[in-house]
Amino acid sequence: MTTNLTNNKLAERDFKRLSQFISSECGIKVPPSKRTMIESRLQRRLRTLSMGDYKEYCDYLFSLKGMEIEMPHLLDAVTTNTTHFFREPKHFDYLYDNVLPDWFERFGPSKELVVWSAGCSSGEEPYTLAMVLTEFAEHNPGFSFVVVATDINNQVLEKAQLAIYPEDKVSQIPPLLRRKYLLRSKNKANKVVRVIPELRSKVRFRRLNFMGEFGFREPLDIIFCRNVMIYFDRPVQENLLRKFINHLHPKGYIFIGHSESLSGMDLGLKQSAPTIYQKAG
Ligand SMILES: C[S@@+](CC[C@H](N)C(=O)[O-])C[C@H]1O[C@@H](n2cnc3c(N)ncnc32)[C@H](O)[C@@H]1O
Incomplete structure (x- = not known):
């Protein structure tokens, strides 16, 4: 051989x-x-x-x-797994300034907000979400959340769960959040950082293939599915979006990647901002 x-x-x-x-x-x-x-x-x-x-x-x-x-x-x-922290940063501004206040006004402390990072790759997107949501919680007592993060790729999920990243891959995180949510290695020669345990505990990782059943028992409040659907044909994208919508709370939000588009699809979603959509109430 x-x-x-x-x-x-x-x-x-x-x-x-x-x-x-x-x-x-x-x-x-x-x-x-x-x-x-x-x-x-x-x-x-x-x-x-x-x-x-x-x-x-x-x-x-x-x-x-x-x-x-x-x-x-x-x-x-x-699978292609390119990702980084605070990718498409306007999404996180919109989340913090509009989506979260609107959601908290409707539900208050009675409910935990559930966000799904669908196609989470090596964890940068769900940890970014956890940072933004923790910041919101600090300014809004009673607000609580969980991030569910899934991917089909076992290798990236292992990396995501470890939550260790090279120092040069965290430069997009605002310095204040970097200091608050990342730990440097004690060994100075080892140029890596690790997400702090408190933030890691807010993210639940599991393997999930979009082509199968999602297995969520409760409806979700927000779905981030960014830079995933560009790899799929239009009918596959449309099917997937319909499944997402079925799992979303009324008035829940879907965020898609900036190079993705829902134009021409009759999904009953209202566009709130570029690449951000809301389900009807
Ligand atoms: C380019 S990454 C996007 C990561 C992150 N959402 C972002 O925007 O930075 C796409 C991810 O989708 C995952 N993926 C591709 N096909 C999938 C499928 N059928 N089910 C679940 N995940 C899938 C890949 O493994 C990959 O990690």
């Missing part, structure tokens, strides 16, 4: 079965233009499994054993 992959190419038939499988399993579209990207992302899996070519890999993946053992690794390999 050889591990020299230099001349190894993904055959048309294998690319087709992989791309169909990926889009039916997790919604991610894989057009022919993504073939080289898929090849390069799967190279590490081939190396790990000591497999000589993509055909061997596909035959294994599509076997009974492969479907069980290899499928989660395939999904880890094909």
Whole structure:
């Protein structure tokens, strides 16, 4: 068995079965233009499994054993997980200045606010949310919240739960919040920070594939699903949004990424600000 992959190419038939499988399993579209990207992302899996070519890999993946053992690794390999703290910062301003006061006026201390970071990647988005919500709680006694954070990718979820980040990845966090919510490593040579335990305890991580059941028992107040749907086809996006809306409280909010759009979809949502939508009351 050889591990020299230099001349190894993904055959048309294998690319087709992989791309169909990926889009039916997790919604991610894989057009022919993504073939080289898929090849390069799967190279590490081939190396790990000591497999000589993509055909061997596909035959294994599509076997009974492969479907069980290899499928989660395939999904880890094909998802794109780019993220950072305070990404698209206007969302967090709007949340703090408009959504939270409106919500707290309606519910007061009688209810815990539930926010879902849907497609949370390595945790930067849910921890940003937890910082903003904690700040709001400090100025509004009686306000309480929980952030539910989910992703399909096991590797990013492990990182998210560890909550350790390189120092140069936290520069977008305002300095005051950085000092309040992050701990530096005691070892000065180790240039990493960790989210403080009090903030970590406000975020609950779990694996969730949008293509399956969500499994929430209670309706949610706010959903952040940003920079996820751009990887899906329009009908998949629309289906997913309908599922989100079914799980949302009346007057609940959905935040989507700035490069995503709901135009042309008849979802019964009211636009509150660019890329921020509210369900009818
Ligand atoms: C580009 S990241 C966005 C992270 C964060 N929301 C942000 O805006 O910075 C997209 C995330 O969606 C996740 N994802 C892709 N397909 C998914 C699916 N079918 N179910 C759940 N999560 C999925 C990926 O694993 C990835 O971590």
